[in-house]
Amino acid sequence: MTDKVLVTRRVAPEALAKLRRFVEQVDVHEGNTALSEAELIERVGDATGLLVPGDVISAAVVAAAPRLRAVAAVSVGYNNLDIGAMNARGILATNTPDVLTDTTADLGWALMMATARRVTEAEHYLRAGRWREWQADLLLGQDVHHSTLGIIGMGRIGQAIARRARGFDMNVLYHNRSRLDEAVERSLAAEWVAKDELFRRADHVVVVVPYSPATRHLIGTAELALMKPTATLTNIARGGVVDEEALLAVLRDRRIAGAGLDVFEGEPDFRKGFLDLDNVVLLPHIGSASAATRFKMADLAVDNLIAALNLGPHAGRPAHVVNPEARRG
């Protein structure tokens, strides 16, 4: 039987062309809105592979695809995939690490700086025609240089954020389940601290930890209460890592200086209360959104999928399997 791949959203055409060289049937969902779970269930039918830029592949979708053997996420995070259901069927799942590390770290910095220096608020002020004269106290923000950066989650992207901090002469703290090797810590000039200490000491906290049941609402009322009134919080991980109701409360009461959010729990829906606040910078999940990086992500996901389907030059040896346990199942 031939292979069939369902591509759940548009990706770079060059990547699709590569996929078509190895797979006879490629069904691309072209619409501008994501397929619902019911639509995925209806469409997945006889697919042997899925190429998934962010959609939720639930146990029900897996169950509706009796021939499914491989699912390639076009993302480094794969909390949108029901790995348990895939393991039970021996379905390999893959992701796209590395290629998006620097682009996402850049965006983390852009968002942190925009939040600290009130960049979007200032632009709105100008666009609204409110700029009449120079004022010594107009739109005063918080310095980034020579301040203390606190990174929650010191994986690839966290480390890339730490590397960029050197140019700003920052003091870097991090919190991670496991400590980095001493040599890596030294090269990043980063100090591991307990989570509470990080929230107490940091001037700018950046959240970049993978989402899982263990990290859901890792940052809530207790952590936010420890922050300095001049501190900022930037989330480029997943919305669910932060308790957004607790964050809304501290932003409303001005108990921290501001927040930068690229991700939201339940996105693309988000708590509309954020729109009423001027001390928050809101982005539509664009962490990896540079033209070059989105191309590399799609290309790598296609390579992973082809190999996981036992096709192409690396047949059977996809480079980025996230559930090696599926092979034992």
Ligand code: 8YV
């Ligand atoms: C993706 C991301 O663009 O890689 C990730 O985990 O958050 C982004 O780079 C997004 O998940 C859609 O696939």
